[in-house]
Amino acid sequence: MMLRSCGKSLKDYPPMPRADTSLVPDIQNSLIHDELNYNKQSLAEEHVRLMSTMTSKQHKVYDTIMTRFNENKHGVFFLCGYGGTRKTFIWRVMPVALRSKGEIVLTVASSGIATLLIPGGRTTHSRFCIPLNVDEFSTCIIVPKCPLALLIQKANLIIWDEAPMMHKHLFSHGQLYVAISRVTSRK
Numbered sequence: 638m639m640l641r642s643c644g645k646s647l648k649d650y651p652p653m654p655r656a657d658t659s660l661v662p663d664i665q666n667s668l669i670h671d672e673l674n675y676n677k678q679s680l681a682e683e684h685v686r687l688m689s690t691m692t693s694k695q696h697k698v699y700d701t702i703m704t705r706f707n708e709n710k711h712g713v714f715f716l717c718g719y720g721g722t723r724k725t726f727i728w729r730v731m732p733v734a735l736r737s738k739g740e741i742v743l744t745v746a747s748s749g750i751a752t753l754l755i756p757g758g759r760t761t762h763s764r765f766c767i768p769l770n771v772d773e774f775s776t777c778i779i780v781p782k783c784p785l786a787l788l789i790q791k792a793n794l795i796i797w798d799e800a801p802m803m804h805k806h807l808f809s810h811g812q813l814y815v816a817i818s819r820v821t822s823r824k
């Protein structure tokens with residue numbers, strides 16, 4: 638599971654014995670399966686509860702992004718604000734709303750601690766195979782058509798908390814953008 642979430646498998650490490658895939662049905666799609674395996678009923682109830690506590694400013698951000706989403710249009714949104722101004726709370730509500738409808742939302746954060754604040758959160762490094770030491774020549778190696786690539790293709794929304802904490806090379810040379818574009822263009 639851990640290897641597959643990074644786009645690798647035991648066959649990438651030749652001395653390791655290989656698992657008998659016939660004993661594990663639908664093994665290729667387990668990443669997608671995990672993302673669709675939420676309890677929609679309880680998420681829908683949680684969504685109603687969380688929405689009732691949102692402030693008007695949070696509503697405005699939520700509505701702007703969800704309107705674009707519902708229009709089925711692409712978009713990149715940046716939400717900036719001082720610490721404690723209630724940004725992350727919106728990233729808690731949005732996945733709940735979309736997962737309750739069977740949509741795939743990838744929630745990532747730049748640090749392990751920050752992932753704990755968003756439901757189903759993973760570190761950006763682990764989810765997108767970002768090398769630990771990033772320089773201007775680094776690339777995110779996501780093998781086209783591997784389970785991770787298929788998951789990224791199917792994702793309806795990617796939420797990235799604390800994005801500016803990542804190394805500047807990841808943005809200035811667009812490595813992550815290139816890696817994601819590469820896999821999403823190979824349907």
Ligand SMILES: Nc1ncnc2c1ncn2[C@@H]1O[C@H](COP(=O)(O)OP(=O)(O)OP(=O)(O)O)[C@@H](O)[C@H]1O
Binds near residue numbers: 690691720721724
């Ligand atoms: N609508 C809300 N109802 C109740 N509590 C809320 C609401 N919005 C935010 N909070 C709480 O306020 C606190 C700060 O919110 P949040 O973590 O979203 O801020 P932030 O802007 O993301 O902070 P940072 O920039 O430090 O990550 C948290 O404890 C959060 O649970």
